[in-house]
Amino acid sequence: MKATIERLNQYIGQEVRFGAWLANKRSSGKIAFLQLRDGTGFVQGVIVKNDVGEELFAQAKNLPQESSLYVDGTVKEDDRSPTGVELQVTGFEIIQEAEAYPITPKEHGTEFLMDNRHLWMRSRKQHALLRIRDEIIQATYAFFRENQFIKVDPPILTGSSAEGTTSLFHTKYFDEDAYLSQSGQLYMEAAALAFQRVFSFGPTFRAEKSKTRRHLIEFWMIEPEMAFCDHNESLEIQEQYVSHVVQAVLANCRQELTTLERDTSKLETIQAPFPRITYDKAVEMLQEAGYEVSWGEDFGAPHETYIAEQFQKPVFITNYPLEIKAFYMKPDPDYPETALCADLIAPEGYGEIIGGSQRIDDPQLMKQRYEEHNLSEEAYGWYLDLRKYGTVPHSGFGLGLERTVGWIAGTEHVRETIPFPRLLNRLYP
Template sequence: MLHTSIEEIAKYNGKEVKLQGWLYNLRSSGKIHFLQVRDGSGFIQGVMVKNDVGEELFNKVKEMSQESSVTVEGIVKEDHRAPSGYELSITNVELVHKADEYPISKKEHGTDFLMDHRHLWLRSPRQVAIMKIRDTLVKATRDFFHKDGFTLVDAPILTPSSCEGTTTLFETDYFDTKAYLSQSGQLYMEAAALALGKVYCFGPTFRAEKSKTRRHLIEFWMIEPEMAYVEFEENLQIQENYLTYIVEEVLEHNKKELEVLDRDLTKLESIKAPFPRITYDKAIELLQEKGEDIKWGDDFGAPHETIIAEQFQKPVFVTHYPTKIKSFYMKPDPQRPEVVLAADLLAPEGYGEIIGGSERISSLDLLMERVEQENLPLDAYQWYIDLRKYGSVPHSGFGLGLERTVAWVCGLDHIRETIPFPRMLNRMYP
């Protein structure tokens, strides 16, 4: 008996195989059972005919409950009507464990109920599809950077200071002092880039931001590359190539999952570098023309980002933001110091910012000026200041939010479905 997975079922057309998984759904029509079986790699329908397996086994299967764990044996048959392209003509079913009455049924459940049962909701076809696409994006990220000579460097999660201000930090006791959960690994990546040239970190970050929007999580994952001897323009090109690559990988490897999500593939197929660009100045003019109450020097909210992105079919860079609304480490434009050499990349279809990046300040004097302006504690940032004393070079980097990218690629209404166990303002269970 050949033991295989549903994902590999096409290799065994016409052969008898064994699957180990769970009974996702069971329906009967007279002397025929239709079993929907899942095994983590996919879903397949098995057909059991009473006359073929005998009355005892047929009746035994009738008593099996949803999500009972089972071992199924059967002959693989090609069937173009089936979602997987194949069906199983069942010869035997062995019950491993009979599940209690399953709380998630096919009827409509409220979001709170589903989130309370997230540990079980993950088993549904839609959630499995999202997790597999997330996995592809993670693998594609690692492949892209390793192919281009980047070194993965792990940034600490406990930090002595903030990267972008202290108002949204989680504070914790660290023996006899205070520490914070990291908002970003970027400052540490700057140190690593001066050691290794091109680096990236990929890990969890935390924002104690009291936001309930469909774009925000409290705990999320960031990909943060940092590159020595890379200036603003080259930084944007790397971002374009990276995003194009990971979307292409999803299109190549996750067509089945995208179909489960009813994703419009043409929207993703158009994601090719280069991406359009608009300056902050022009974006303000555009928003004012659209009737928005906004003036130069204001930051953009979600509605503003949506309006800007609607003007383009691809992701769009908004560049040269006012220095005063951006982080202290961003390099001012030498030709126009009131704006910085920074850009946010806005995803189409109303998904907002998915990448933020900039060229960093490499001048010690200018960095000290910005540290003083922001009233940052010198002792906490001394190590970062040292980087401008010992072989400083032009360098740039960016950060991509994995969950926002998953939401956009999958076409999801809310970011809470993009991570296995979301942490939100009013939710830390399960």
């Protein structure tokens, strides 16, 4: 019976065969214990000398780490195993005896592991992290499909910046200047006025020379945009979406969370609604706690961490000053010095995972913003067109996938939440 490790619990008492790699091994007298992985999971294979013969047993004991093989055996129930089963090995066929594997069970430095990222991702914890990432992606597609969103793909090469900033990767597009996308948001606004509810999911790039544990040069963003949607409705969708993703990971990645030693009790409380405070209140809280922060300043990591520590769930900070936010954000009619916007701050020091706002829908106000931010109609004329031909209230947000994976999985640095991270000084492998 051809099987995978992930589904061995469906074959208890049966003979199975699967392809695997030898992750580790140990032996005790006439018994050897093989830690096997096949990409879907890990399982212990027990091989007894008297059952398989001296020659095969000797081969098993001498197999180098990461050798590949086809394994035959009987699935046995085992309550001590994280998977609930182990394999009584009856035979195996060696595909390749691996060379000396550079990543051993001993401790290795981060730079060494990052140089060997193509191999490090095979390890249990890295494997668990990337499976959690996949679950979040699958839950994302399910949530938006269930809520009548369609996926639209924005371009990666653009002629302008989404937020009018300078942290862009410049390239040449034949004889024109072009940039790697910071965000698909502007294009999602165009799509929302065609399809009402849309989302994009793809890579974005920020040329920021940052080395913090929260930053990557290339990262993936989920960016929904909704027509006929105000700021409050957008906040409700955001908290429902985040709740859905967390609960999906809890339901489908228990073993991975255990491997990562994640305290799941902190995740089990993540259900909408989430608390909301204004920027004004956040400044007041920080000042009372002794932080030197003035109204009109953006918050840094220590500020966000302190605020998050005051709540058990992710917290929305709303109504940031208009001057420190992007040109397209709509002013709050009741507090015009601030924007109808919010950042969602994750618990446990993981910082902002979502930024969102209601967008300006008034063509005259948008034209005024172009002038204030020195934006050319040559580059942004198409975006202004969206306000000329059937403008409506619309809102959207962007969720950073890697920060979200880091928070849910409980890992310290976002570099481990993406298969091949791009950091300030790392373009290899």
